[in-house]
Structures are given as C-alpha cells and as structure tokens.
Amino acid sequence: MNDVLLWLIPLAVLVAGGGTAALLVPRSRRQRDLPSGTVLERPTTATGDAAAPAPAEAPPAAEVPATAADVEAVPVEQPAPAQGRLVRLRDRLARSGSPLGARLLAVLSRDQLTEDDWDEIEETLLLADVGAGPAGELVEALRTRVRVLGVTDTQAVRALLREELVRLVDPGMDRALRTAGDEPGQPGVVMVVGVNGTGKTTTVGKLARVLVAEDKKVVLGAADTFRAAAADQLQTWGSRVGVTTVRADRDGADPAAVAFDAVRQGKADGADVVLVDTAGRLQNKAGLMDELGKITRVVTREAPLTEVLLVLDATTGQNGLTQARVFGEVAGVTGIVLTKLDGTAKGGIVVAVQRELGVPVKLVGLGEGPDDLAPFDAEQFVDGILGD
Structure with missing residues (x-):
C-alpha cells in the first residue's frame, strides 16, 4: 500500500507528454497578461526604505501567464462620462435650495x-x-x-x-488633474491622502471610474494596509470597472512596498495612471510625515509623483482645515477633493481650504452614487449654490 502511495504522489504533479512537472503557481503571483479586474497580492515585508526590492533582487514572477479562466469573471461597468456629471451635480446643488x-x-x-x-x-x-x-x-x-x-x-x-x-x-486656478507620466511609457502616479472617515478609499475608486470613462488604463495600489477591509473595498471598486488592484497579502504590511509594487505593475502593464490609496491615520504629524515621506521616496524610484490629492469632508468645517494644514505641510498636496459637498450650508469650505493651502479644489463629490465625483468648476459651483 505504501509503495502505491509513493507512486501516486509524484503522478499527481505530472502532466502527459514528456513527464514534465507543471508547478501549480498561485494566481496571486501571476503578473503578466492579466485580464482586467485582476487582484495581485504581494508578499510584503517591512524593510525600511528598502522595502521595495530592486528589480535585480526580485524579478517579476511573470513566467506563468494567467488565463481568463484563472480569474473570476466580474461584470464590468461603463462609467458615466465626466462631462455630463458637471451639469448633473450643479443641478443637484441648485435643487437642494442652498x-x-x-x-x-x-x-x-x-x-x-x-x-x-x-x-x-x-x-x-x-x-x-x-x-x-x-x-x-x-x-x-x-x-x-x-x-x-x-x-x-x-x-x-x-x-x-x-x-x-x-x-x-477663483476660476483662474489650474484645476487640471495631472495624470500623465513625465516620460513616454511612464504612468502618471497619483497619491491620495487624508484621514479615515472622509471617504478617501471610496474617492480613489470613484476617481478610477472618472479615468476609465476617459479611456485611460488604470492600476490601483491598496497602500492603506492598516485599516481592516480597506484593500477589499478598493478591490471591489476596481473589479467593477475592470481595473487591476495591487494589494498586500496581509494586514499591516509595509505601505511603501505595496505602493512601489503598484507603480511597477503599472509600468509593466502599460498603464496610463497608477492611483495609490494611503492610510488615513493622523495620531501625530511626525508619524504621518515619516510614513508619507517613505512612500514618496520608494515610489519615485520607479516613477515621479504627478499629483498628491487631499480628500476632505466638506461638512467638517474648521476641523477639516486643521487636517488640510497638517497634510499640506507633510505631503506636498497639489490638489483637493471635497466629499459630501451636498451639505451646501458648508459650501464656503471651497474658498477657505484653497486659501489655507494655496492649491485648488480639483474634484468634488455630491452624493453616494458611484459616478457622483466630478471635476470642480468655479462658475458652475457658484451657479449651483445660487440656484441658477
């Protein structure tokens, strides 16, 4: 009986034709020619600024291509065009009776x-x-x-x-979203920051929909590794529009390594934009500065950051301005995303936060729908709060 078992075990890993062993490589380690909506899980270790291994030390585990059958089929949605959202969101503001x-x-x-x-x-x-x-x-x-x-x-x-x-x-502020890489074939890298509870991860998912609607190829990096289910939430948003999500294989992994892997994957896939979600902790400025500074240093080894977006809850008032001040000092914020702006009694936060940071509001959210994020327009915003 033991002799039979000894023969059966190797036979289980052999395939017909030449007797060659075909190793069953886990789906999470396959990185090339992946169908849209794929989730890539990366083993991540905390190794300081060297958390992201150099290419020579960690060649891509892409020798085994995935097939469509390897990835669970997810119905892919077609997001609404961004142009149509501007009018719709302005009308919603006007109907709310600001x-x-x-x-x-x-x-x-x-x-x-x-x-x-x-x-x-x-x-x-x-x-x-x-x-x-x-x-x-x-x-x-x-x-x-x-x-x-x-x-x-x-x-x-x-x-x-x-x-x-x-x-x-101030309609003269440059509100264009910088999503193009600095060099041909290099993706734009957008890092999204902000405290938990502002809708940061949801905003990353909605921004992915905006970019997909503009026919851009997007890769998501789930670098918020400390909040339970943050990566799952981002993965769900990505799957709905056929976008690849790069995430760690465990909670609490090194965020900088995940961000690095996402940018590298974006380059390998020929992506137009890599969106990096970050942790929303704000216990102290020193810790925040160290964490975001490390992510920036590690990511820029692969490609420069083209945009750092700060997500703020428009209803938080002066507390939101305090958050903006801290992130502005430590993260090099280039643009602001205001969520929950349908609480229009607080619409003046647009002016206050722009004055506080000296950077423009670039995107606004006015609802819970997946396509309720739109580029900010000064005149349409004013028309909305005046009911025009």
Whole structure:
C-alpha cells in the first residue's frame, strides 16, 4: 500500500507528454497578461526604505501567464462620462435650495441695507465656513459696489453676488488633474491622502471610474494596509470597472512596498495612471510625515509623483482645515477633493481650504452614487449654490 502511495504522489504533479512537472503557481503571483479586474497580492515585508526590492533582487514572477479562466469573471461597468456629471451635480446643488445662496440674496435684496444687514451677511458667510478673511473681503466688495451702483433690483443683486462669489472661488486656478507620466511609457502616479472617515478609499475608486470613462488604463495600489477591509473595498471598486488592484497579502504590511509594487505593475502593464490609496491615520504629524515621506521616496524610484490629492469632508468645517494644514505641510498636496459637498450650508469650505493651502479644489463629490465625483468648476459651483 505504501509503495502505491509513493507512486501516486509524484503522478499527481505530472502532466502527459514528456513527464514534465507543471508547478501549480498561485494566481496571486501571476503578473503578466492579466485580464482586467485582476487582484495581485504581494508578499510584503517591512524593510525600511528598502522595502521595495530592486528589480535585480526580485524579478517579476511573470513566467506563468494567467488565463481568463484563472480569474473570476466580474461584470464590468461603463462609467458615466465626466462631462455630463458637471451639469448633473450643479443641478443637484441648485435643487437642494442652498442656504448660503438663499440667505445672501434675501438680505441683499432689501431696500435699504443697514450695518446690521451687513453683519448678517458676514455671519452667513462665516457659518458657511468661508473663513474670516475671505468673508470680510466679500462683504467689503459688495458694500462698495452696492453703494456706487445703487443696486436694488433682485436680478442685478444676483448678478453682482454671482460675480463676487466667482472671484472669491477663483476660476483662474489650474484645476487640471495631472495624470500623465513625465516620460513616454511612464504612468502618471497619483497619491491620495487624508484621514479615515472622509471617504478617501471610496474617492480613489470613484476617481478610477472618472479615468476609465476617459479611456485611460488604470492600476490601483491598496497602500492603506492598516485599516481592516480597506484593500477589499478598493478591490471591489476596481473589479467593477475592470481595473487591476495591487494589494498586500496581509494586514499591516509595509505601505511603501505595496505602493512601489503598484507603480511597477503599472509600468509593466502599460498603464496610463497608477492611483495609490494611503492610510488615513493622523495620531501625530511626525508619524504621518515619516510614513508619507517613505512612500514618496520608494515610489519615485520607479516613477515621479504627478499629483498628491487631499480628500476632505466638506461638512467638517474648521476641523477639516486643521487636517488640510497638517497634510499640506507633510505631503506636498497639489490638489483637493471635497466629499459630501451636498451639505451646501458648508459650501464656503471651497474658498477657505484653497486659501489655507494655496492649491485648488480639483474634484468634488455630491452624493453616494458611484459616478457622483466630478471635476470642480468655479462658475458652475457658484451657479449651483445660487440656484441658477
């Protein structure tokens, strides 16, 4: 009986034709010619700045190509075009009956504006999180123009308010998303930062949909390895639009190594953009600086960062500004994503955070739907809060 077992064991790993042994390589280690929506799990070890091994030390485990049968079929969705989202999101703002726009217009339309009226306007702006400096500027500009022009007609007041609000939001800021690599064949690398609870990982998934709708090939890097289920959440978003997700094989793995692997995979796949989700911890600035600094150093060995997006919850007000200040100091933020902007009473956060960091709001979220993320447009935003 033992002799029979000794023959059966090797026979189980032999294939017909020449008696060659075919090793059954796990799907998670196959990296080349992968169908869309594939999840790549990488064994990751914490090795300091050397966490991402040099190519000579760790050649890609791509000798065994995967087939379509190796990856579970997932229905792939076609995201809505980004252009159509702008109008839809503006209309949603307008339908919500923005308290900010309604209150300002109600006061400005009064026959005679007293000091109390101007104080009420300034208070309304402050409650909307515009910030003390910008609120004072807007009130002073409105007072001067109303006095000089003698504006009392409702439509004229609306036009005047719109003009000053647009100026405050600053349509001249460059809001283009930098997703192109610096060299031909090199992907753009977008790192997304922010504290947990702001919708950061969801925003990465929605941004992937925006880019897929623009016919870009995307790779996701699940470098938030400390929050339970963060990688699973990102993987689900990627699978829905046929995007590859690179993740660690265990919780608590080195985020820099995962980010490095994602960029390397993006280069190997000929991707246009690699989106890297990061951990949202904010216990102390020193720890945050060390973690994000390490990710940046390791990732840039493969390709430069083209964009660092900070995700903020628009409803958090001054607390959100504190977060913005810390991340702006440690992460080199180049653009802001505001989520939950459908709480339009706090719409002034757009102005305040731009003033705080000196960088533009580039994307806004106005709902829970998968395609409720859109490029920010100053004039359409103002039209939305004024109900135009």
